[in-house]
Amino acid sequence: MRRWLKPSSGTSPMRRGGYPSNPESSENITKLTTTWPMKVNKYSLTLLVQIGCLFGQANQQMLLPPTGTEPQTPILYREYDTVPIALEQPIDPENYFLGPGDRLRINISGGVFEEPITGEWALENIDNYILVDPTGNLIIPRFGSLNVLGMTLADLQDEVSRRAKDQIYEEALVAVNLIRVRTFRILAYGAVNQPGFITVTPVTRLFDCLRYAKGVHKYAHSDLVYLIRDGERTSIDLKTFLMEGNLQSNPVVREGDRIYVPFNDEMATQARVFTEYNNNEVIVTGFVRSPRRLTHIPGYSARDYIAMAGGILDIGNESGCRIIRADGSQLRRALDEIVKPGDIIDVPEAAKSKLFKNMGAIQSLTSLASLILAWMAIDRTTPD
DSSP: OHHHHSOOSOSOSBOGGGOBOOHHHHHHHHHHHHHHHHHHHHHHHHHHHHHHHHHHHHHHHSOOOOSSSSOOSOHHHHHHOSOOOOOSSOOOTTTOBOOTTOEEEEEEEEEEEEOTTTOOEEEEEEEEEEEOOTTSEEEETTTEEEEOTTOBHHHHHHHHHHHHHHHTOTTOEEEEEEEEOOOEEEEEEESBSSOEEEEEOTTOBHHHHHHHTTOBOTTBOSSOEEEEETTEEEEEOHHHHHHHOOGGGSOBOOTTOEEEEOBOTTTGGGTTTTOOOOOOOEEEEESBSSOEEEOOOTTOBHHHHHHHTTOBOTTBOSTTOEEEOTTSOEESSOTTSBOOTTOEEEEOBOHHHHHHHTHHHHHHHHHHHHHHHHHHHHHHHSOO
16 A cells, blocks of 8 residues: 555656655655554544443443342233143132132222313223232222132122222222132041141042042042031042042032041051051062162051062062061061051062072082092092
């Protein structure tokens, strides 16, 4: 580039690129081109510093992420962005009784009114997401507290509509929606594999409750299940539900219900033996198909646990099964003994397996004996 700007001996007033051929102008341009990189570097550095300052201010103005657990999303999406429970059919507002833990959306539209100061027309709309507290009270803004125990969803809408028309607008429109159903705990006891409290919902049926209790005991009565509600015991025939699909024989549970499964007539006197609060696991080891730890089930024998472990191998000794108690004592030939929490069930190897496993050594000894006998026979026949 500098080569093009040098003055030439030609008579043309202009050179390539439109630059004049004046020696002074060429010399000025040469100075400019030699000092241009330094000036550009200074300008670039200044520009970069200004850009960095702008970005720093922008970062200071950005909101920091929240430190709490409350999500920073609109409440509408937070309420509806939940996994819905599986329902048999839509919930009937006339039959759904409210209780502690129900999540509701109450919308009250008061109609169009004129602002007293600006004179503009506006629409008043009250929209609230409310949780029924543990005492059964519902706190509705501008209405106060309302106890909903014993009320259905339809009853609540009627009551809120009445209060809205009395306290706000005569033509108020009220909508009450159930957003999330509550959960509560009921007691399942007796001949179930895991007696105690289970967590259910207002749409859970009796048969599901038994499944949540890990099923019924193997010594449970085959025909009797009792539902105790408000102190009254009702016999439930679940077989009618299973065979005919009759939902009357599989009722929906409520708060305060209790489920009792009796033992069969033969084992009713030993029910206390089959009940255990100790949850230590049982270990099945030895020559079984799948040695493992198993959850203790009251009333189960060593034979039952061995069956749950896949059974005894062909090389296992069924009659030699033993139980090692938590205190170190042992029970021999304990295949039909009742197992206690913390027991170890050991299945030894069968005698025939030990014998055939040592056949290699026996064959070696036999071969050695044959060689010795042959040598002795040869030695006798050999003349002195």
